[in-house]
Amino acid sequence: MSRFAATRSAVFLTWQAAPHLAIGRVLVMVVQGVAPLAAAWCTKYTLDRLTGPDPSVGLIAPPVLLLALSALLVGVLAPVDNYLGNEHGRRAELVARRRLFDAVARLQGLRRFEDPEFLNRLRVADSPGSSAPCQILSQLLSVGRALVVIGGFVTSMLTLSPLLTAVVVLAAVPAVLAQLAMSRRRAALLWNTSPLERREVFYSSLLTQIQAAKEIRLFGLAGFFGDRMLAERRSADVLRRGVDRRDFATQTGLALLTALVSGAGLVWAAFTAVGGSLTAGDLTMVVAAVAALQTGIGGAVAAVAELNHDLLVFEHFRDVERTEPDLLEPAVPSALPVLRRGIEFRDVWFRYGEDLPWVLAGVDLTIPAGSAVGLVGHNGAGKSTLVKLLCRLYDPTRGAILWDGVDLRDVPVAELRLRIGAVFQDFMCYDLTAAENIGLGDLSAITDLDRIEAAGRNAGVDATVRALGKGYRTLLSRNFADEADEADETPGTGVFLSGGQWQKLATARAMLREDRDLMILDEPSSGLDADAEHDLHHRLRGLRRGRTSVLISHRLGALRDADLIITLSGGRVIEQGSHQALLARSGVYAGLFRKQASGYQLEELAQ
Numbered sequence: 001m002s003r004f005a006a007t008r009s010a011v012f013l014t015w016q017a018a019p020h021l022a023i024g025r026v027l028v029m030v031v032q033g034v035a036p037l038a039a040a041w042c043t044k045y046t047l048d049r050l051t052g053p054d055p056s057v058g059l060i061a062p063p064v065l066l067l068a069l070s071a072l073l074v075g076v077l078a079p080v081d082n083y084l085g086n087e088h089g090r091r092a093e094l095v096a097r098r099r100l101f102d103a104v105a106r107l108q109g110l111r112r113f114e115d116p117e118f119l120n121r122l123r124v125a126d127s128p129g130s131s132a133p134c135q136i137l138s139q140l141l142s143v144g145r146a147l148v149v150i151g152g153f154v155t156s157m158l159t160l161s162p163l164l165t166a167v168v169v170l171a172a173v174p175a176v177l178a179q180l181a182m183s184r185r186r187a188a189l190l191w192n193t194s195p196l197e198r199r200e201v202f203y204s205s206l207l208t209q210i211q212a213a214k215e216i217r218l219f220g221l222a223g224f225f226g227d228r229m230l231a232e233r234r235s236a237d238v239l240r241r242g243v244d245r246r247d248f249a250t251q252t253g254l255a256l257l258t259a260l261v262s263g264a265g266l267v268w269a270a271f272t273a274v275g276g277s278l279t280a281g282d283l284t285m286v287v288a289a290v291a292a293l294q295t296g297i298g299g300a301v302a303a304v305a306e307l308n309h310d311l312l313v314f315e316h317f318r319d320v321e322r323t324e325p326d327l328l329e330p331a332v333p334s335a336l337p338v339l340r341r342g343i344e345f346r347d348v349w350f351r352y353g354e355d356l357p358w359v360l361a362g363v364d365l366t367i368p369a370g371s372a373v374g375l376v377g378h379n380g381a382g383k384s385t386l387v388k389l390l391c392r393l394y395d396p397t398r399g400a401i402l403w404d405g406v407d408l409r410d411v412p413v414a415e416l417r418l419r420i421g422a423v424f425q426d427f428m429c430y431d432l433t434a435a436e437n438i439g440l441g442d443l444s445a446i447t448d449l450d451r452i453e454a455a456g457r458n459a460g461v462d463a464t465v466r467a468l469g470k471g472y473r474t475l476l477s478r479n480f481a482d483e484a485d486e487a488d489e490t491p492g493t494g495v496f497l498s499g500g501q502w503q504k505l506a507t508a509r510a511m512l513r514e515d516r517d518l519m520i521l522d523e524p525s526s527g528l529d530a531d532a533e534h535d536l537h538h539r540l541r542g543l544r545r546g547r548t549s550v551l552i553s554h555r556l557g558a559l560r561d562a563d564l565i566i567t568l569s570g571g572r573v574i575e576q577g578s579h580q581a582l583l584a585r586s587g588v589y590a591g592l593f594r595k596q597a598s599g600y601q602l603e604e605l606a607q
């Protein structure tokens with residue numbers, strides 16, 4: 001994207017965010033640009049009339065009044081400009097963040113979130129303030145203001161000394177080049193420090209988050225992670241220091257050059273005035289013009305440099321917005337039929353990256369409609385991966401997944417996901433109320449307490465939730481319990497749940513979608529006690545009857561009643577059949593099942 005296109009896009013965004021504020025800021029900019037010039041001319045006229053042959057109050061009153069007015073304007077407009085800029089910044093930031101996070105939400109798969117380059121770009125695009133193209137508008141306004149000042153004073157100075165004008169303007173050329181180089185260095189710094197900052201944030205969050213607090217204390221890891229956090233900071237600081245040193249050298253050189261040129265200009269003007277070629281008013285005009293030109297050019301150059309930097313950052317924002325989707329939506333979408341025959345994996349191959357090994361290597365299987373399917377395999381066999389492909393969080397590298405004969409890639413992703421309920425192995429624990437934690441499974445039910453409670457009952461968590469201080473309204477976090485919560489006399493505000501209780505809540509979330517075509521349960525009972533597990537599987541058996549479901553569990557007793565059990569190994573289906581059929585086969589499933597069963601029998605005998 002060219003700089004011009006990026007500028008246009010940023011300005012358009014700020015315009016969309018608040019057109020009236022944008023207009024107000026442009027007006028303020030023009031007045032702020034004109035006011036110093038008006039003040040300089042008024043001073044010159046006042047002095048010339050005072051030192052002229054016939055000074056009188058009537059003669060000097062108009063320029064003095066104008067001088068006072070411009071001083072007033074300069075004084076008042078500074079805070080006005082500040083207020084409008086801040087308000088405009090806030091509004092533009094809202095629009096920019098909405099666009100950025102809409103773009104992130106449009107990424108339907110998981111691949112981009114495993115791509116460090118994309119994550120770095122996201123961090124730069126989302127770094128505080130930088131996603132606000134308002135900064136770009138602010139820099140443009142600063143440049144505009146400086147150009148008005150420069151234009152006015154150059155014209156004024158040309159009438160007094162074209163040579164001095166040329167010297168002052170030419171002296172700005174190295175400043176422009178140096179500032180541009182500095183801004184490029186700053187933008188590169190932002191990019192180069194982004195991975196270091198992400199790691200630093202990772203370590204600092206480990207040190208401050210409750211999830212990690214237990215292990216960190218028990219294993220005495222605070223110092224270890226603290227050192228790593230500071231090491232990342234030090235590495236980033238080395239880069240920052242390098243850029244600071246180069247900027248320091250550049251800025252000192254520029255300051256000396258500026259002082260030299262303005263000093264020489266003032267000496268010339270003073271000698272010329274003594275010689276009588278310049279009036280006292282002219283002299284003040286030269287003094288004001290040299291100062292204003294130096295500041296104006298310096299300001300414009302600094303604003304251009306900042307603009308350059310902001311545009312580079314904004315390009316990351318635009319890049320995130322234009323990130324290619326990792327899952328292609330079909331050009332001509334097919335309708336997803338109600339599942340009647342089944343879901344077929346046809347020679348499905350999958351790996352997480354081109355340089356990574358195959359996880360699925362020619363999987364052929366069918367999940368018959370209306371049947372409960374159990375998925376079995378050793379750790380890392382690819383069970384969860386298979387489920388992720390079913391939800392189209394990734395597309396198969398080769399082969400196809402067919403839903404009643406329709407390739408999942410030919411269906412809009414959102415439509416497919418509406419038909420699926422799932423509880424994942426790494427389920428989420430939201431710092432929200434119990435009702436919301438369940439209601440998130442189907443946003444249309446987030447306020448429907450009857451449905452939420454029914455889902456809670458189906459998942460066997462209803463009694464637990466009711467026993468909390470505020471029942472389903474209990475906030476399941478202490479992260480956000482504020483003073484009102486603390487003062488609340490009802491106990492149970494902001495409570496912690498146990499691991500198994502959280503897992504049941506995640507299952508309840510999936511239960512809210514029990515009417516969907518396909519239910520996926522990836523290890524839904526791994527954290528449950530024996531009673532709760534028995535209870536959950538009993539309920540699930542009832543709920544799954546006649547429905548299509550896939551259940552993954554290492555507790556093979558839970559799978560006994562499945563209509564079909566499929567064993568994955570080496571990226572392929574190595575056996576499938578009913579529990580009895582697989583036991584008779586004496587394969588991997590039978591081996592795993594007998595090992596688990598013998599464990600329980602030995603314990604029984606030992607008692």
Ligand SMILES: Nc1ncnc2c1ncn2[C@@H]1O[C@H](COP(=O)(O)OP(=O)(O)OP(=O)(O)O)[C@@H](O)[C@H]1O
Nearest residue numbers: 114352359377378379380381382383384385386425
């Ligand atoms: N996001 C990922 N990126 C790269 N490799 C991955 C990713 N997720 C899983 N894998 C790899 O894919 C393989 C299969 O993982 P998967 O989670 O599907 O196994 P699983 O059968 O569900 O195992 P478990 O029984 O331990 O849950 C593993 O070797 C794992 O390291």
